[in-house]
Amino acid sequence: MAEAALHTETTCKIRHVHIECPICLSRFTDPKILDCLHNFCLKCLQELIDKQDPKTDIIICPMCKKETSIPDGGLSDLLSCFFLSSLIDDVINREGPKEGINSPVSTCEGCDEGLEAVSRCVDCDANYCKTCLDHHAKLKAISHHQIVYAVGSSNERPKDKDKTETQKCRKHTDQELCFYCDTCELLVCPKCAVLDHRASNHNLSEINDSIRSYRRAVDEALQKFDECRKQFQKVDDSFKYSQQRMQLMVARALRNIVAKEEEEITKIRNASHLLQERVTQIGQERGEGFESIQSSNHDKMSRAEQIVASVNDLMQHADNFELLDLKPKVMHNLDFHKELQFQTVQHSKSFIGFKSHDIVTDADLGEIREEEKWEVNTEFDKYGGGDGEFINARDVACFSNGDIVVTDTLRQKLSIFTSKGSYKSTGGQSGTEDGKLKQPFNVAVTSDDLLLVTDGQDVKVYDRELRYIRQFRPSQNQVEGQSKSLLRGIAVDNKDRIAVADCERKVISLHNMDGSIISTIHHDDISSYCHLSVSSKERLIFRNYDKMKLVCVDFMGNEVFNISNSIDGKPLRPLGVCCDDAGDIYVSVYCGGSGTNEIHHYDASGEHIGCKARSLYNPQGMTFTPTGDLIVADALSVKVLHRL
Known part of the structure; x- marks a missing residue:
């Protein structure tokens, strides 16, 4: 039920x-x-x-x-x-x-x-x-x-029989519809057949014949559809097979990729170990060479000091007669200084670097460089007065994330760019009256990414988004007999002590982060447009363009060196200066015309090492990025030099 x-x-x-x-x-x-x-x-x-x-x-x-x-x-x-x-x-x-x-x-x-x-x-x-x-x-x-069907064969359809009910013609209501015109696709009566469908091209047939023909046509069409159904099933089955095969292929490809990844990682790791071992070996060999030369120099000095000590002892305790008797021996021993020659160290031997390849092939990660070279890695030079453009790039600073701050002294603006030179934002002309820049010149960045800008008589402090925070004035108010303060160079050491150069009063003042004074250093070689740097050895380095001098003093004002920027008789007028982590000094110099200027390298003692970059337009301020690249404000452009 x-x-x-x-x-x-x-x-x-x-x-x-x-x-x-x-x-x-x-x-x-x-x-x-x-x-x-x-x-x-x-x-x-x-x-x-x-x-x-x-x-x-x-x-x-x-x-x-x-x-x-x-x-x-x-x-x-x-x-x-x-x-x-x-x-x-x-x-x-x-x-x-x-x-x-x-x-x-x-x-x-x-x-x-x-x-x-x-x-x-x-x-x-x-x-x-x-x-x-x-x-x-x-x-x-x-x-x-x-x-x-219940009758006849179980799967056999009975023969068709006429199921057509008798119908009357709408036009000739007394006539039955007994013909079908295939040409007009209409049921017609005998009168219609004679009057309207007698043309030779009209195909008339009896209804039963037409029905049988119609059924055959439908059966043929359905048979064709059956073929289409079979073809569809065949195609659909092929899709299912292809999908299953694809899934298997995807799984296999993923396994192969992971296997290749592990294989290449192993190759790269092995290549990395070889490079590390080679760098370590070079460092050890050079270190042993340094120690050997240094030991030899120490031995020579020790023997000389022993001779000097013996001579001093003899001169103090022997009487005149003994001294005169021993004069030939004493003077002979004192001739040692003529042969006392100390071996010097090659500064280039203190460098070792690694240049990675852009495309790693066959586990070739890169090459070890035993000589220092520099090349321009990035340059951005949009000249003009719009956003991301500048007219005179005077100085640069770098935040911990690699963003670069550029000072444009003619536009009185600060602009921030990414390490690749993409423009981010502009500051220094908006906000409070105190936050507006009037005479921006040099910039520096502290360890916690505060930006310091010299602006006339003041040092102004901004955050990483160039939002104004505070300011302080290093020099005292003008008094009778003293020049008005004009701040130029600024630098920060690794303890966030701030050094500010006042080119009018020829003073470098050292400050804490809150602006309080630590010490004041007077020096006659502090000139206008003075660029300033501070090294890791608590030394201040500044340049004098007119006298072609590079000057270094300690934090107490004691002069460490004062050298002339003239190499092989070629006058080099210093422009910008900065120091790397090791204390080496890099100086941008004017060589006589735009496009001919250079960057020179000095060691921490002021010894000239060599030229590191040529054909610059008008290089001014410089600084190092956290990754060791050198950023140069080249007036009409900013260049990022990569050490090879």
């Missing part, structure tokens, strides 16, 4: 799908067929066409959006679906509960009646009586459902 109820429910669902209009969702009333074979109530189609352009001669199917031409006589001349009308009438006649009747052994799922003559639709897995089966077969013909 439960199974019979389930079949009844399923049958109702199937039945309602086929007898309800998709527009009004009610049972069809005068159903009409569009060219796309979708069915709708005549009234629903009329309402649909009323909402469209009244001048249009087509109707658009609301199901598939295909177009159907409206006949000259209007929508009523569209083909009627007599099958649906008949099916609805049959359903109406058979609806209603069957109370008091025992459930039969077999139940038709079209009319819910128990009948002995039952046939079966294999595709729907449903039983039908002979009457309902005819409707079902017609309804499902387009899907080519397989029907198993």
Whole structure:
């Protein structure tokens, strides 16, 4: 009983799908067929066409959006679906509960009646009586459902027989429709055939013949569809196979990539170990060479000191007669200084570096460089008055993240760029009145990324976003007999002690971070446009352009060296100066014209080592990045030099 109820429910669902209009969702009333074979109530189609352009001669199917031409006589001349009308009438006649009747052994799922003559639709897995089966077969013909009949062969469909009901011609109402014109695709009566379809090119046939031909055409089309279905299945199976194969290939490729990654990492790690061992070996060999030379020099000095000590002792304790007797020996021993020659160290031997390759091949990470060279790695040179542009790049500073601050003295601005030269922001002309720059010149950065700017008589402090924080004034207010203060050079050591050069008063003042004074150093060689640097050895280095001098003093003001910038008779006027972590000094120099200027390298004692960069336009301020690159403010551009 439960199974019979389930079949009844399923049958109702199937039945309602086929007898309800998709527009009004009610049972069809005068159903009409569009060219796309979708069915709708005549009234629903009329309402649909009323909402469209009244001048249009087509109707658009609301199901598939295909177009159907409206006949000259209007929508009523569209083909009627007599099958649906008949099916609805049959359903109406058979609806209603069957109370008091025992459930039969077999139940038709079209009319819910128990009948002995039952046939079966294999595709729907449903039983039908002979009457309902005819409707079902017609309804499902387009899907080519397989029907198993109760009579004859189990899989053989009975021969077609004429199921066409007699209909009258609309034009000649006393005549029956008995012909079909394939040319006009219309049912016609004998009068229509004679009067309207007698042309030689009209193809007329009897309805039964036309139906048989029509069924054959449908069967052929369905057979072709079966071939399409098989082709689709074949293609779909190939997709499934390809997807499975692709998944296997992806998994295998990922495993191979990981394996190759491990292999290359092992190669790179081995190559890295070899390079490390080589660098360590070079360092040890050079260190041993330094120690050997240093030991030899110490031995020579020790022997000399022993001779000097003996001579001093003799001169103090021997009498005059003894001294005169020993004079030849004493003087002979004192001749040692003529042969006392100390071996000097080659500064170039203190350098060792590594140049990595942009593309690592065969675990070749790079090469060890035993000689120091520099090349321009990045340059940005947008000339003008807009954002990211400058007219006179005077000085540079670098934050811990690699961002570069550029001072433009003509535009009175500070600009921030990335390490690759991309513009980020501008500051120094907005904010409070105190925060506005009037005469910006040199800049420096503290260990916690505070930016210090010399601006006339004041040192102004900004954060990394160029927001004004505070300021302090190093020199006392002007008094009678003293020049007005004008700050130029500024530098910060690794303990965040601030050195500021006052070119008018020829003073370098040393300050704590809060601006409080530590000491004041006077020096006559402090000149206008003075650039200043501080080394790790608590020494201040500044230049004098006019006298072509490079001067170094300690924090107490004691002069360490004062050298002339003239190499092999060639005058070199110093412009900017900075120190690296080891205390070596780099000086930008003017050589006589734009585009001919250079950067020279000195050791911590002021000994000239060599030229490191040539053909610069007008290099001024310089600084080092956290990674050891040298940034140069070259007036019309900013250059980043990389040590090879």
